[in-house]
Amino acid sequence: xxxxxxxxxxxxxxxxxxxxxxxxxxxxxxxxxADEIESMLPGSQCGQCGFPGCTPAASAxxxxxxAVTLCPPGGKSLAMELAAKLGVEANLSEVEDKAPRTATIQxxxxxxxxxxxxxxxxxxxxxxxxxxxxxxxxxxxxCEKCVDxxxxxxxxxxxxxxxxxxWHWPKPSISA
Numbered sequence: 001x002x003x004x005x006x007x008x009x010x011x012x013x014x015x016x017x018x019x020x021x022x023x024x025x026x027x028x029x030x031x032x033x034a035d036e037i038e039s040m041l042p043g044s045q046c047g048q049c050g051f052p053g054c055t056p057a058a059s060a061x062x063x064x065x066x067a068v069t070l071c072p073p074g075g076k077s078l079a080m081e082l083a084a085k086l087g088v089e090a091n092l093s094e095v096e097d098k099a100p101r102t103a104t105i106q107x108x109x110x111x112x113x114x115x116x117x118x119x120x121x122x123x124x125x126x127x128x129x130x131x132x133x134x135x136x137x138x139x140x141x142x143c144e145k146c147v148d149x150x151x152x153x154x155x156x157x158x159x160x161x162x163x164x165x166x167w168h169w170p171k172p173s174i175s176a
Contacts, residue, residue, distance in 0.1 A: 034062040046141040047121045048072045069095045100160040102140040107132045109154035116146035116155055
């Protein structure tokens with residue numbers, strides 16, 4: 001019994017050391033610019049930019065394969081910060097700053113088709129087949145993907161009601 005414990009402890013020590021050495025010498029370095037850009041992005045993983053999340057969007061920005069105006073939730077201020085970081089010119093004429101919005105569902109019109117449920121990237125919509133759906137407003141990122149797909153047009157975007165929990169000091173206006 002004692003020899004089995006000693007041999008297992010010895011085996012664990014040897015394999016743990018081998019893994020530690022392999023992690024140190026075989027480490028793959030990432031792009032530090034992509035990491036900095038990712039920290040600037042909102043991190044909501046909403047997919048409004050056309051990428052599956054903020055990490056691939058940051059990689060595309062670092063490689064120069066995407067415009068600095070790709071993030072709708074970030075608005076003009078993020079586009080200007082990204083342009084300054086990357087040293088490129090930004091066309092801010094098409095970028096609009098929207099107030100935070102969340103999806104709401106009118107229960108009287110909902111038929112339970114599950115199309116909005118399948119399109120939501122953050123799983124903020126609750127419900128089942130042929131049942132009324134509801135939205136968890138804290139999880140909704142306001143990507144509007146559920147609005148486009150709803151056949152009965154029961155999903156709409158409403159401004160987030162200001163409460164003590166979500167109030168923020170207004171950003172200063174930036175003149176370009």
